[in-house]
Amino acid sequence: xxxxxxxxxxxxxxxxxxxxxxxxxxxxxxxxxxxxxxxxxxxxxxxxxxxxxxxxxxxxxxxxxxxxxxxxxxxxxxxxxxxxxxxxxxxxxxxxxxxxxxxxxxxxxxxxxxxxxxxxxxxxxxxxxxxxxxxxxxxxxxxxxxxxxxxxxxxxxxxxxxxxxxxxxxxxxxxxxxxxxxxxxxxxxxxxxxxxxxxxxxxxxxxxxxxxxxxxxxxxxxxxxxxxxxxxxxxxxxxxxxxxxxxxxxxxxxxxxxxxxxxxxxxxxxxxxxxxxxxxxxxxxxxxxxxxxxxxxxxxxxxxxxxxxxxxxxxxxxxxxxxxxxxxxxxxxxxxxxxxxxxxxxxxxxxxxxxxxxxxxxxxxxxxxxxxxxxxx
Numbered sequence: 001x002x003x004x005x006x007x008x009x010x011x012x013x014x015x016x017x018x019x020x021x022x023x024x025x026x027x028x029x030x031x032x033x034x035x036x037x038x039x040x041x042x043x044x045x046x047x048x049x050x051x052x053x054x055x056x057x058x059x060x061x062x063x064x065x066x067x068x069x070x071x072x073x074x075x076x077x078x079x080x081x082x083x084x085x086x087x088x089x090x091x092x093x094x095x096x097x098x099x100x101x102x103x104x105x106x107x108x109x110x111x112x113x114x115x116x117x118x119x120x121x122x123x124x125x126x127x128x129x130x131x132x133x134x135x136x137x138x139x140x141x142x143x144x145x146x147x148x149x150x151x152x153x154x155x156x157x158x159x160x161x162x163x164x165x166x167x168x169x170x171x172x173x174x175x176x177x178x179x180x181x182x183x184x185x186x187x188x189x190x191x192x193x194x195x196x197x198x199x200x201x202x203x204x205x206x207x208x209x210x211x212x213x214x215x216x217x218x219x220x221x222x223x224x225x226x227x228x229x230x231x232x233x234x235x236x237x238x239x240x241x242x243x244x245x246x247x248x249x250x251x252x253x254x255x256x257x258x259x260x261x262x263x264x265x266x267x268x269x270x271x272x273x274x275x276x277x278x279x280x281x282x283x284x285x286x287x288x289x290x291x292x293x294x295x296x297x298x299x300x301x302x303x304x305x306x307x308x309x310x311x312x313x314x315x316x317x318x319x320x321x322x323x324x325x326x327x328x329x330x331x332x333x334x335x336x337x338x339x340x341x342x343x344x345x346x347x348x349x350x351x352x353x354x355x356x357x358x359x360x361x362x363x364x365x366x367x368x369x370x371x372x373x374x375x376x377x
Contacts, residue, residue, distance in 0.1 A: 010175040011036040013148035021156035022191045024073040027064035032116045033172040034106035037078035058083035062090040072219030078104035092131030098163035106175040118361030119172035121334040136257035139167040139312035145179040160192040173284035207235040265315030268307040275304030278326035292369035319346040332356040
């Protein structure tokens with residue numbers, strides 16, 4: 001089948017990409033502004049032999065996805081702020097037990113019920129540190145409808161490859177806007193396949209090279225016996241409180257994702273080679289930022305743009321290199337400075353990082369970003 005163009009919504013693109021990646025199980029609970037994903041999965045998954053179930057709440061939803069993943073099925077859930085908060089305990093469990101699962105978080109204004117139908121980007125740090133304890137996680141951020149498709153597909157690839165929860169951080173504007181998207185020929189997409197052991201004989205579910213190794217994962221019900229526990233555990237899955245076992249496990253979990261931060265880095269850059277002022281943003285805020293940067297460039301100002309698509313693990317070395325020529329940095333985001341904290345850390349202390357936060361439920365207008373650029377020049 002050849003590539004074809006289609007007018008589609010961001011949430012629709014996430015759903016279609018998940019099915020193209022081999023999604024077999026979706027469990028979720030309706031919540032604005034992500035509900036269209038659940039609705040589409042309920043309609044489309046049965047057509048390809050998949051299963052949809054509406055759960056009683058969000059922690060039940062992700063727990064059902066974890067169970068499905070343990071049987072070998074590709075599993076996904078979708079939610080927004082309050083539901084994402086409810087999922088955190090189970091995200092920690094999936095991280096420690098190394099269970100692949102994809103989570104779409106279509107962000108809205110918070111905390112609490114907030115403004116359910118308005119866009120925000122306040123879940124950035126929660127995506128990394130929402131559950132207690134140190135834990136590995138990957139978070140991808142689409143900046144348009146096409147990237148909702150591309151990054152959701154990639155989320156399944158990374159989740160299966162590294163046995164880790166992968167979060168797609170969309171937002172209300174990205175999730176609900178419609179754009180013309182040229183969908184790829186499915187024949188050109190390689191469906192992610194989970195690496196499995198060859199035989200139950202001698203199988204150890206958590207045995208891996210400590211230098212970033214990922215254990216082979218056997219599905220439940222296929223003749224393999226292994227213990228899946230949220231307690232610290234040894235290579236066999238047996239619970240252990242030995243300090244050396246805990247340290248070895250935690251350091252391997254961190255290393256398998258953290259050591260690949262630059263390898264996993266994904267971004268859009270424009271005009272950074274000679275820029276004196278750089279604008280760094282993500283998601284829907286970056287649309288207004290890019291328009292403002294191009295306007296400034298057209299007026300002869302040396303301004304560049306960096307839009308991050310991978311935020312966790314944060315690609316510190318990549319960001320530092322891309323921003324090397326900038327004397328000042330502006331970070332427009334719909335929160336009070338969460339991305340700015342990471343940009344400050346990456347850029348160092350020798351240049352100002354200007355926070356341009358917005359938390360009133362409104363999208364940035366290019367004029368707002370342009371005004372900040374003019375003031376900083």
